[in-house]
Structures are given as structure tokens and as C-alpha cells.
Amino acid sequence: MIKAINLQKSVPVADGTLEILRGISFEIKRGETAAIVGASGSGKSTLLGLLAGLDTASQGDVEIDGQPLIALDEDARAALRGEKVGFVFQSFQLLPALTALENVMLPLELAGQSGALQRARDYLERVGLGARLDHYPTMLSGGEQQRVAIARAFAASPAILFADEPTGNLDTNTGNKIIELLFELNQSEGTTLVLVTHDERLAARCRRRFLMDSGTLEEAS
Amino acid sequence: MAARSSMSPLVLLLRDWRGGELGVLLAALLLAVSVVVGISAFVSSLQSALVSESKQFLAADSVVRSGRALPVEWRQRAVSEGLATAVTLGFPSMAMTDQDELYLASIKAVTEGYPLRGQLRFSREPYGQVTSTGAIPAPGEAWLAPRLFALLKVAPGDRVWVGDKPLTITGTVRSEPDATSASFGYGPRLLMNLDDIPATGVIQPGSRVTWRLLLGGEDAVLQEFAEWLRPQLIQGQRIQGVEDGQPTIARTLDRAQGFLLLAGSLGVVLAAAAIALAARRFSVRHTDHVAVMKSLGSSRQQIARLYGGSLLLLGLLATCLGWALGWLIQAVFFRLFAEQLGVAPGQVGYEPFLIGGATALVCLGFFAWPPLERRARVPPMRVLRREVDADQGQRRGDYARGAISVFGLMWWYSGDLKLTGSVVAGLLLTVGLGFLLAQLLLGSGRALGSAAGSVWRLGLANLRRRSSANALQMVIFAIAIMLMLVLVIIRTALIEQWQAQLPEGTPNHFMLNIAPGDQDPLASFLQNQGIEPQPQFPMTRGRIMAVNGTVLAEDRSSGEERRQREANFTHSAELPAANILLEGTWWSVDTAEEVVSLEQEFARGVGAELGDVLTIRVGADEFEARVASIRESDWQSMKPNFFVIFPPAMLERFPKTYLTSFFLPPEEKALLNSLLKQFPTVTVIELDIVIGEVRTIVERVGQAIELVLAVILLAGALVLVAGVQASVDIRLRESALLRAMGAGRGLLLGSLVIEFAVLGGFAGLLAVLGAEVAAWALQTQALDLDYQATPLVWPLGIVAGVLVIGVLGLLSCRRAVVVPPLVVLREV
Incomplete structure (x- = not known):
């Protein structure tokens, strides 16, 4: 379960403070799928980063499975991420020095899980990249890179998967394939999925829809 | 809690290596260690070889x-x-x-x-x-x-x-x-x-x-x-x-040793600069990696263990390989130059290896590690979204700590605070003035650029836009060029002063015991043989007995520091050449005063100071004279020198012989036989062997110095390459974007060349300023040389900066116009 409690984020700018998030509260239950949509610059990605514990709020708190993130330091948040959270970035964020296989193995290795190689291989096969295991990110197309990123996110069996504009850098056709893949894996793994998107098709696939506007969030009916 | 990671620093290192991320850093480390070890080992081996060679002059230790x-x-x-x-x-x-x-x-x-x-x-x-x-x-x-x-x-x-x-x-x-x-x-x-x-x-x-x-x-x-x-x-x-x-040889060796130590120390600084640059690039490129790993659940300790361990492994690997390569470099040097140097390699010792290893590890620790460690503490989203600039992960404190430790290494290496201090003074000037001037100059670059054509506008605008990164890069270029210039200046001064010390035609034979009646015939004899006669000095044997009425001890056995001294006295109306007055004044030409001038070491030996009255015995006569001046004599000049000089009037009444010197080419050595037949009472001292030996040593040391200079220049060039490489990513990226937008080859290459050439020119200017200060301090404070202005370094430094940095920049960035823009954009 994810719970946002009066979440606020502001950053100092040249002429004062810019409020990105203005007190956001909501709850997403285990196994739900949720989409956060809104205009560029409305604060969607910032919210997602806070929910995943990748950044800290100026005020308010996030609870993941009842654990308030505010009480955790950077290392404890990292441990929580390692245990429960997966993240898919818009810009993929694959490590260029690692092959596709090694990128997927990385979270498993960091968590000290055994059988990382086999598991990573399985996931890459599931995303259709069984033949590209030893390719480096620069040798893969955008869609392929995002598929590796998705395999990496699911490989660690997270309870919650956050995805920030997973199709944002892809063409429609490739984007559709990625959407299919995301939901297919989500269903089979029973993961809670929270994503940020511009893509109406993607948002429509989620059970719940939230609309972000100038730092405030409203659930669409 | 996070489970124990199954990923080891070695795995990370191997993956990084295979992914091509380590090439630049490993190359910089390897070159740095091998250059430091190679130069230090060569210098140390050369030094012990030269010392053992100079022991031959004693035929003993x-x-x-x-x-x-x-x-x-x-x-x-x-x-x-x-x-x-x-x-x-x-x-x-x-x-x-x-x-x-x-x-x-x-x-x-x-x-x-x-x-x-x-x-x-x-x-x-x-x-x-x-x-x-x-x-x-x-x-x-x-x-x-x-x-x-x-x-x-x-x-x-x-x-x-x-x-x-x-x-x-x-x-x-x-x-x-x-x-x-x-x-x-x-x-x-x-x-x-x-x-x-x-x-x-x-x-x-x-x-x-x-x-x-x-x-x-x-x-x-x-x-x-x-x-x-x-x-x-x-x-x-x-x-x-x-x-x-042999004081001449000892001093030659001393100065050569100073030079070689300086060269080695500069090697350490240059190596450190190369590593610092490559390490900086490494950590900037790895900043995202750390953030991604954190987003995947890595703790700070895990990151520290993985990256710290992998950097340490890398450092150790580079150190071991660098040791081997460095040892090979010095061995090859000796093999290549064995004949010219004429000495067998001496003992190397372990110190060069320690210093090489320490340079690598210290530089990694201070330049590569802090930004990564700092990133591990920041929420990953802020890194990935560039809310914290990757470049600024490196803070001034890191550079300051790194610089202090590099100077520590330099001091450890040279064991000479004055030498280290002189170089540091020049570097501080370059760095301090550099940042200030860089901002000003880069600003004026834009003013100039806006009035110039589009290539210039683009090139100079680029400089201005990245002014703080460019200031840093300019300072690093300036440091490398400065260190190279310092070495060129010192080498030139050293070689010139050696050559001036014993110019061609230096008198290589002395004649003693020339009776007053033989003076003119001897001069004519030499002249007839085509030998240029030198001045003849009168010589009278005498003894200093007492100072201010206190009789001096006769020998050392009395335990007294001050002792009677016997010496050859001369008289002269004027201060002889190769003498410098330290205290007092020289007498007027026709003085009738009872005064004497003493050489400083001699004065110390008898315990006499300016104004003291000496009691002097010549033959059976005793007389007194006041010390009117204390002199320094250049004993290396191989010219007749005297401890004790009187005004002519004082020694007139004593019997005297004369001393002179002349130059005899080796092929005319047989002339001595006829000279001695004609003037049998004259004693000839043959200094040609001494002078020949000194020349040989000077020549060998000179060659060694040229060689070491060449290696240091190479190390400096490597720093310049590393410096250019450090900024290549961002420039390639921007050029690719411009190309994607339709910019032509000429515009891109032209603006890149202008950007680098202007950076190089400014760096050259800064380098010359720093080099002048360091060279002055080194010559006057550390190396006991006379300061010589070298105006040539001004154009040399600036032109070299423009050309070298311009060409290196062009070579490094030519990918921007050769490879399709998309490929470049995906790679960097």
C-alpha cells in the first residue's frame, strides 16, 4: 500500500520559492494500477520520485506498506527500494558499461540474490530480448532499451513498480508494445503499478487515474 | 535490511573495463605511474652512477x-x-x-x-x-x-x-x-x-x-x-x-642532481594532473551509475565498497603494471644512451616505486573518489534530474586536499623544501591568477567574438558559456605548460652556465716558479708558438702568524679552530677577475696603506674579520696589515686564484716568482718538452686532464638532462591530451547537436579550433607568468644558479599553447564531424 500524506515539494529559485507540489494526499492499495496524468511541468515526475523514495519531500510524508519514509535516512530508503520498489525511467537509465543481461542482473546482485544470471536471462526472454543478452545499451534501439529497463524493474520482484513516462521516448508502435509488456508482467507478477504518463492509451489501461494540475492532484472519476 | 551484495568490486571493475569506461583513467594511471617510476628510477640510477663515476676521481670512496x-x-x-x-x-x-x-x-x-x-x-x-x-x-x-x-x-x-x-x-x-x-x-x-x-x-x-x-x-x-x-x-x-x-665536478653533480630532482618532482605533479583530469571525467561519467544503483536499492556502504574497492583495485593494478613499465623505461633509457652517457646503471632503490604507487593511489583517493562518495549521499532523483550538477560534485576542498598531498609527494621525492617551494610558488601564481584572469579573458573573448565572423562568434561564445569549466581546464593546461617551460628554462640556464664555466680555450696549464728574469722571454716563447700569453701573477710564500696580536695555534692538534696558515701571497693594484668583493673596499691603485685582502674561507680559517690586524711572516721578516676586504673567489674558473692579496707596495721588498696559465691544445703537448728545456726552473702543472674530465662529466650530465627533459615534455603532453579529453564529451555532444541542425564541417571544426586555440593561448600566457616566478625562485634559491632572463619563453609559451592545444583539441573532436551525429549523441 502507498499512502501520500499532505505531500509538499518546493525548490528555491532566483526570485523566491517554486512550489511544485502543494499538499497531496491519496492512497493506492496493493495490486492496484494507477496513472498520474497532467501537463508538462505540473509536478508528475516529482511526485513519482517522492512516492518511490528517490527524493525527499519538503513537507508531508509517504508511507509504503505502513512504513513512513520521513523516518528513514537515505540508506534506509535505499534498502526499502531494494526490497519493495522498482522504477522505470523515461530515459531508461541503463548503465552503458553493462550488457543488457548485466543491467538486469544488477538489482539482483546488489540485493545479494542467488541465481541472478538465470533470472535475468528469463526476464529478458520474457521481454523478447533473448537474442540480445550481450548487447550494450548503445547497440539497442530506444524500445529495446526500455524493455531492458522493464525487465530490470521486474526482475527484483518488487511489490510496487513506478514508471515515469515509460513510453515518452518511444514511437507509437513501440510504445504500444511496451504498454502491453508492462501490463502483462504486472498482471503475472501481481505488482502494484503507479505510472506517470502523457499517453492516454496508457492511462486508460490503469484502474485508477489521477490528474495533476499545478501541483495539486485530483482523482478522475 | 539490504542483504549482502553478491557483486564484488572486481566484477564492477571488469564490467567497467569491458564496457570501455576505464580506458582513459587506466591509461592516465599507467602512464603516470610508469613516468614517475621511469624518471625517478632513471634519475636515481643515473645519480648513483654519476656519484660512483665521480668516485673514480679519488680512486676510492x-x-x-x-x-x-x-x-x-x-x-x-x-x-x-x-x-x-x-x-x-x-x-x-x-x-x-x-x-x-x-x-x-x-x-x-x-x-x-x-x-x-x-x-x-x-x-x-x-x-x-x-x-x-x-x-x-x-x-x-x-x-x-x-x-x-x-x-x-x-x-x-x-x-x-x-x-x-x-x-x-x-x-x-x-x-x-x-x-x-x-x-x-x-x-x-x-x-x-x-x-x-x-x-x-x-x-x-x-x-x-x-x-x-x-x-x-x-x-x-x-x-x-x-x-x-x-x-x-x-x-x-x-x-x-x-x-x-674535485669541487668543480662536485658542484656540477650537485646542480645536475638538483635539476634531475626537479625534473622528477615535476613528473610527479604532471602525473598527478593527468590522473586528476582522468579521474574527474571518470567520476562525472559514473555519477549517473551511482544514482541508478541507489534507485535499485544500493546503500551508501554498498556503493562505497563497490566503487571504493574498484578504484583501489584499479589503482593497484595500474601501480603494478606501471612499476614494470617504469622499470622498463629506465632500463631502455640506459640501454639507448649507455654509450653517450658512458656510465653503467647504478642502484635504483625502492623509493621511485613507492612514489609512483603513492601518486596513483593518492590521486584516485582525492580526485576520483570524493565526487562518487558525495553522490552516494544525495537522493538519486536529484542526480538523475541534474538538480545537482555532476561537475560540481568535485569541490574546491577536494582540489585543495589533492594539491596539498601532491606537494607532499613532491617534497618527499625531492627532499628539498626550497625546490618544492619554488615550484609551488609558480603553481600558486598560475592557479590563483589563472582563475581570475581566465574569467576576465574569457569575458573579453566574447566581446571580441561578437564583433567577429560566425566561426569566431561560435568558438568564443562556447568559451564564454562554459567559462568556469574552461577556467579550470585553462589552469590545468597552464600548469602543464608552466612545468615544461620551467624545465626548459632551468636546463638552458644550467647548460649555459656550465659552458661559461669552462669555455673553449680555458687555460689548461699552469706555470709556477717563473723567475723575474724569465718573465719576458717566456711570454715571447709562448707568443712565437702561437699561444696567447695570460697575465703573470707575482707570488711570494708567507705565513699568517697572529690576528690582532693573538698568536694562532700551529696545528690542529691544539684543538683550536683557528690556525696559522701558510699561503702564496700575490699583489695586485686591482681586484682580479673571478673575484667578488664581499666586505670592505678595494684599495686605490697607488695606495701606501698596509692592508690585505683575504679570501672568505681563508679568513674563516685564521679567524680574521674585516678591520682585524694580521701579523704576517715572509722569510725572516714579520710585518702587520689590516684586513681591508674579504673576497669570494671562483675556484671553478680554473684561473689563478689567491687566498691573500696585498697592494703592490707591500710585497715589493720580498723576493718573488711568477705564476701564469696558458691554453695548450692536446696535439701540441710536445711543446712542453722544449719549453721546459729552455726554462728549466719553471714548473708546469698540467690541468688538461682535470679540465678534460670535468668536461666529460658536464657533457654526460648535460645529455642526461636533455633526456630527462624529453621525458618530462612527453609527460606534459600527456597531461594536455588528458586535459583535452576531459572536455571532449560535452563538446562532441554539442557539435553533434549543431550538426544535426545543419551546421557545416567548416563552422564546427573552425569553432572548435578557435575554442581550443584561444584556451591554449591564454593558458600559455599564464604558464609563462608562473614559469618566470618558479624559474627565478629555483635559480636564485634552490639551485644556486645565477638568474638569467629568458625572454624567448614568452613567445614560446604562448605559441606552443595555441598550436598544441588547438591541434590536440581538433584531433580529439574530429569525431564530431566524421561520425554521424546520432552515433555521437548516443555514445556520449
């Missing part, structure tokens, strides 16, 4: 010199302490043949084992094939200098008499290692066995002889022996080491 017979127990003690020993005895004596031919020879009698260092070269016939046998003349035998065969009209197998002892001539002395420091030598050499000396009957109490106990062995044992011996020495006895055996 250390020598006890005495005017009277050496107590037997001294040699026994040396032997019992495990030192190698030999004894030589030198004195002038008439050599006579069975046909009654006579000639004043410089006799040297030696024992078995002579020489302990260097080689005695000998030939059977006067000008026959030279061999080094390791033997000495057997009892009853004598070896003669080639010239003595002609003078005495003898041939091998004939007999020659020294006093009452007839000796069979069995060979020719072609060269002695200690000919320079043991020159008892007023005439050509006659070498004989010391066992024959008693039978000659020529050594009587009071004879003017020089005994030398040659010692060879470990420094520590020699030191211990010297400490035991020193309290027992009396007047006329002293211990000589390399440094006081």
Missing part, C-alpha cells in the same frame, strides 16, 4: 690525505672494519737515466689494490695499445708517462733512477683515475711500487710529499671510520670525499 707518513694503525683499523685499502705516495723528484739524462718527474708510488675505484690504464709502448690490467708496477719496475720517455730519452726495458733506486721501465701510464685529485704533479708521471720507496732514500723528514690512504666500502662503515679518525688528524691531514675531491 674516501681518502685520508696527509703531508707526513700515515700511522700504520690507521690502515690496520680500516682493514679490520672491512674496508678495502690502498696507499699512494706522491712527490716531485728527479728521475735520472743511466745516460745521466735528468728530469723532474711527478712520482707516484702505490700499493697493491690501487686504484680502489676506476681503472689504471697502461700500455707496453709509450703510445701503444691501452689495456686495463688491474696491476701496478711490480717492485723494481716503473711505468712512465709517454712524455717522460722523450724527455729522458729512454725506451721500455731501460732503467730509470729515483734517488738511489734503479727501476726497470716496463710500461707506460696512459691514464690514472685520480690524476685530477691526486696531482702532486708538477711534471710527467712516474709510477712505481711503494715497496721500493725506502730504497730510494729520497723521503726524508720534512720532504714535501702527499700520502693518501684510499678507502673503499659501505658509506656507513666509512662514516664510522671517519668519526674514529677525525679527532686524531693534525695539520696537513684531512679526509676527502667525492664532494671535496
Whole structure:
């Protein structure tokens, strides 16, 4: 379960403070799928980063499975991420020095899980990249890179998967394939999925829809 | 809690390596370690080779010199302490043949084992094939200098008499290692066995002889022996080491050592700069990696263990490979230049290896690690979204700590605070002024650019836009160029001063005991032979007895520091050349004052200061003179120098002889025979061997210096390459974007060249400023050289900056116009 409690984020700018998030509260239950949509610059990605514990709020708190993130330091948040959270970035964020296989193995290795190689291989096969295991990110197309990123996110069996504009850098056709893949894996793994998107098709696939506007969030009916 | 990671630093390192992320850093580390080790090992090996070579001038590691017979127990003690020993005895004596031919020879009698260092070269016939046998003349035998065969009209197998002892001539002395420091030598050499000396009957109490106990062995044992011996020495006895055996050579070696240490130290700084640049690039490129790993659940400790461990492994790997490569470099140097250098490699020691390794690890620790470690503490989203700039992960504190540790390394390496301080002063000026000036200059660059064409506008706008990164890059370029310029300046000053010290045609023969009546005929004789006559100096033997009425001790045995001194006095109306007045004033040409001028060391020896009144004895006469001046004499000039100088009027009444010097080319050596026939009372001191040896050493050291300079220039070039590489990513990316938007090849390449050339030009200007300060400080404070302005470095520094940085920049960024833009954008 994810719970946002009066979440606020502001950053100092040249002429004062810019409020990105203005007190956001909501709850997403285990196994739900949720989409956060809104205009560029409305604060969607910032919210997602806070929910995943990748950044800290100026005020308010996030609870993941009842654990308030505010009480955790950077290392404890990292441990929580390692245990429960997966993240898919818009810009993929694959490590260029690692092959596709090694990128997927990385979270498993960091968590000290055994059988990382086999598991990573399985996931890459599931995303259709069984033949590209030893390719480096620069040798893969955008869609392929995002598929590796998705395999990496699911490989660690997270309870919650956050995805920030997973199709944002892809063409429609490739984007559709990625959407299919995301939901297919989500269903089979029973993961809670929270994503940020511009893509109406993607948002429509989620059970719940939230609309972000100038730092405030409203659930669409 | 996070489980223990199954990923090891080694795995991370291997993956990074295979992914091509480590190439630049590993190359920088490897080059840095191997250059530091290579140069230091070469320098250290060269130094010990040169020191051991200079020991040849003593024919020993250390020598006890005495005017009277050496107590037997001294040699026994040396032997019992495990030192190698030999004894030589030198004195002038008439050599006579069975046909009654006579000639004043410089006799040297030696024992078995002579020489302990260097080689005695000998030939059977006067000008026959030279061999080094390791033997000495057997009892009853004598070896003669080639010239003595002609003078005495003898041939091998004939007999020659020294006093009452007839000796069979069995060979020719072609060269002695200690000919320079043991020159008892007023005439050509006659070498004989010391066992024959008693039978000659020529050594009587009071004879003017020089005994030398040659010692060879470990420094520590020699030191211990010297400490035991020193309290027992009396007047006329002293211990000589390399440094006081031949002052000219010792000073040459000293300065060369200073230069080589400087070169090595600059190698350390350059290597550090190369690593710092590559490390910075490495950490900037790895910033995202750390953030991604954190988003995947890595803790700070995990990141520290993985990246810290992998950097440490990388450092160790580079250190080991660099050691091997460095050792190879110095071995190759010696092999390549063995013939020119004429010395065998000496001991390297472990220090160069330690310093090489420390340089790599310290630089990684201070330059590569802090930004990564800092990233591990920041929420990953802020890194990935560039809310914290990857570049600024490196803070001024990191550079400051890194710089301090590099200076520490430099100090450790050189062991010379003045030398390190001089370089640091230049560097501080370059860095401090550099950042200030960089901002100003880069600002003015834009003003200029907006008035210029589009290529210029783009190039200069780029400079301006990245002004803080460019300021850093400019300062690093400036440091590299500055260090190279410093070395060029010092090398030029050193070589020029060596050449000036003994210019071609330096008088290489001295003539003593010239009777007043022989003065003019001798000058005409030389002139007729085409030899330029030099000034003749009057010489009167005398003794300083007392200072301000206090009678000085006669010898050292009294324990008094101040002692009576006997010396050759001269008189002169003017201050002789190669002398500098330190205190007091020089007398007027026709002074009738009773005054004297003393050389500073001599003044110290007798304990006299300016204004003191000396009691002086010449023959049976005693008189007084006030010290009117204290002088410094240049003993390296190989010109006649005197400890004690009077105004002409004061010495007029005493008998005197004259001293002069002249240059005799080696091929006219035979002229000495006719000169001595015509002026039999004159004594000739042959300094040509000394001067030849000094020249050889200077030449060898000069070659070594050129070689080391070349290596340092190479290291400097590597820093420049690393510096250009450090900024290539961002420039490639921007160029690719511009190309994607339709910018032409000419515009892109032109603007890149302008950008780098302007950076290089400014860096060159800064470098020249810093180099001038460092070179001045080094010359006047650390290396005991006279400051010489080198205006040439101004155009050299600036033009080299423009050309080298411009070309390197162009080469590094040419991918931007060769490879399709998309490929570039995906790669960087």
C-alpha cells in the first residue's frame, strides 16, 4: 500500500520559492494500477520520485506498506527500494558499461540474490530480448532499451513498480508494445503499478487515474 | 535490511573495463605511474652512477690525505672494519737515466689494490695499445708517462733512477683515475711500487710529499671510520670525499642532481594532473551509475565498497603494471644512451616505486573518489534530474586536499623544501591568477567574438558559456605548460652556465716558479708558438702568524679552530677577475696603506674579520696589515686564484716568482718538452686532464638532462591530451547537436579550433607568468644558479599553447564531424 500524506515539494529559485507540489494526499492499495496524468511541468515526475523514495519531500510524508519514509535516512530508503520498489525511467537509465543481461542482473546482485544470471536471462526472454543478452545499451534501439529497463524493474520482484513516462521516448508502435509488456508482467507478477504518463492509451489501461494540475492532484472519476 | 551484495568490486571493475569506461583513467594511471617510476628510477640510477663515476676521481670512496707518513694503525683499523685499502705516495723528484739524462718527474708510488675505484690504464709502448690490467708496477719496475720517455730519452726495458733506486721501465701510464685529485704533479708521471720507496732514500723528514690512504666500502662503515679518525688528524691531514675531491665536478653533480630532482618532482605533479583530469571525467561519467544503483536499492556502504574497492583495485593494478613499465623505461633509457652517457646503471632503490604507487593511489583517493562518495549521499532523483550538477560534485576542498598531498609527494621525492617551494610558488601564481584572469579573458573573448565572423562568434561564445569549466581546464593546461617551460628554462640556464664555466680555450696549464728574469722571454716563447700569453701573477710564500696580536695555534692538534696558515701571497693594484668583493673596499691603485685582502674561507680559517690586524711572516721578516676586504673567489674558473692579496707596495721588498696559465691544445703537448728545456726552473702543472674530465662529466650530465627533459615534455603532453579529453564529451555532444541542425564541417571544426586555440593561448600566457616566478625562485634559491632572463619563453609559451592545444583539441573532436551525429549523441 502507498499512502501520500499532505505531500509538499518546493525548490528555491532566483526570485523566491517554486512550489511544485502543494499538499497531496491519496492512497493506492496493493495490486492496484494507477496513472498520474497532467501537463508538462505540473509536478508528475516529482511526485513519482517522492512516492518511490528517490527524493525527499519538503513537507508531508509517504508511507509504503505502513512504513513512513520521513523516518528513514537515505540508506534506509535505499534498502526499502531494494526490497519493495522498482522504477522505470523515461530515459531508461541503463548503465552503458553493462550488457543488457548485466543491467538486469544488477538489482539482483546488489540485493545479494542467488541465481541472478538465470533470472535475468528469463526476464529478458520474457521481454523478447533473448537474442540480445550481450548487447550494450548503445547497440539497442530506444524500445529495446526500455524493455531492458522493464525487465530490470521486474526482475527484483518488487511489490510496487513506478514508471515515469515509460513510453515518452518511444514511437507509437513501440510504445504500444511496451504498454502491453508492462501490463502483462504486472498482471503475472501481481505488482502494484503507479505510472506517470502523457499517453492516454496508457492511462486508460490503469484502474485508477489521477490528474495533476499545478501541483495539486485530483482523482478522475 | 539490504542483504549482502553478491557483486564484488572486481566484477564492477571488469564490467567497467569491458564496457570501455576505464580506458582513459587506466591509461592516465599507467602512464603516470610508469613516468614517475621511469624518471625517478632513471634519475636515481643515473645519480648513483654519476656519484660512483665521480668516485673514480679519488680512486676510492674516501681518502685520508696527509703531508707526513700515515700511522700504520690507521690502515690496520680500516682493514679490520672491512674496508678495502690502498696507499699512494706522491712527490716531485728527479728521475735520472743511466745516460745521466735528468728530469723532474711527478712520482707516484702505490700499493697493491690501487686504484680502489676506476681503472689504471697502461700500455707496453709509450703510445701503444691501452689495456686495463688491474696491476701496478711490480717492485723494481716503473711505468712512465709517454712524455717522460722523450724527455729522458729512454725506451721500455731501460732503467730509470729515483734517488738511489734503479727501476726497470716496463710500461707506460696512459691514464690514472685520480690524476685530477691526486696531482702532486708538477711534471710527467712516474709510477712505481711503494715497496721500493725506502730504497730510494729520497723521503726524508720534512720532504714535501702527499700520502693518501684510499678507502673503499659501505658509506656507513666509512662514516664510522671517519668519526674514529677525525679527532686524531693534525695539520696537513684531512679526509676527502667525492664532494671535496674535485669541487668543480662536485658542484656540477650537485646542480645536475638538483635539476634531475626537479625534473622528477615535476613528473610527479604532471602525473598527478593527468590522473586528476582522468579521474574527474571518470567520476562525472559514473555519477549517473551511482544514482541508478541507489534507485535499485544500493546503500551508501554498498556503493562505497563497490566503487571504493574498484578504484583501489584499479589503482593497484595500474601501480603494478606501471612499476614494470617504469622499470622498463629506465632500463631502455640506459640501454639507448649507455654509450653517450658512458656510465653503467647504478642502484635504483625502492623509493621511485613507492612514489609512483603513492601518486596513483593518492590521486584516485582525492580526485576520483570524493565526487562518487558525495553522490552516494544525495537522493538519486536529484542526480538523475541534474538538480545537482555532476561537475560540481568535485569541490574546491577536494582540489585543495589533492594539491596539498601532491606537494607532499613532491617534497618527499625531492627532499628539498626550497625546490618544492619554488615550484609551488609558480603553481600558486598560475592557479590563483589563472582563475581570475581566465574569467576576465574569457569575458573579453566574447566581446571580441561578437564583433567577429560566425566561426569566431561560435568558438568564443562556447568559451564564454562554459567559462568556469574552461577556467579550470585553462589552469590545468597552464600548469602543464608552466612545468615544461620551467624545465626548459632551468636546463638552458644550467647548460649555459656550465659552458661559461669552462669555455673553449680555458687555460689548461699552469706555470709556477717563473723567475723575474724569465718573465719576458717566456711570454715571447709562448707568443712565437702561437699561444696567447695570460697575465703573470707575482707570488711570494708567507705565513699568517697572529690576528690582532693573538698568536694562532700551529696545528690542529691544539684543538683550536683557528690556525696559522701558510699561503702564496700575490699583489695586485686591482681586484682580479673571478673575484667578488664581499666586505670592505678595494684599495686605490697607488695606495701606501698596509692592508690585505683575504679570501672568505681563508679568513674563516685564521679567524680574521674585516678591520682585524694580521701579523704576517715572509722569510725572516714579520710585518702587520689590516684586513681591508674579504673576497669570494671562483675556484671553478680554473684561473689563478689567491687566498691573500696585498697592494703592490707591500710585497715589493720580498723576493718573488711568477705564476701564469696558458691554453695548450692536446696535439701540441710536445711543446712542453722544449719549453721546459729552455726554462728549466719553471714548473708546469698540467690541468688538461682535470679540465678534460670535468668536461666529460658536464657533457654526460648535460645529455642526461636533455633526456630527462624529453621525458618530462612527453609527460606534459600527456597531461594536455588528458586535459583535452576531459572536455571532449560535452563538446562532441554539442557539435553533434549543431550538426544535426545543419551546421557545416567548416563552422564546427573552425569553432572548435578557435575554442581550443584561444584556451591554449591564454593558458600559455599564464604558464609563462608562473614559469618566470618558479624559474627565478629555483635559480636564485634552490639551485644556486645565477638568474638569467629568458625572454624567448614568452613567445614560446604562448605559441606552443595555441598550436598544441588547438591541434590536440581538433584531433580529439574530429569525431564530431566524421561520425554521424546520432552515433555521437548516443555514445556520449
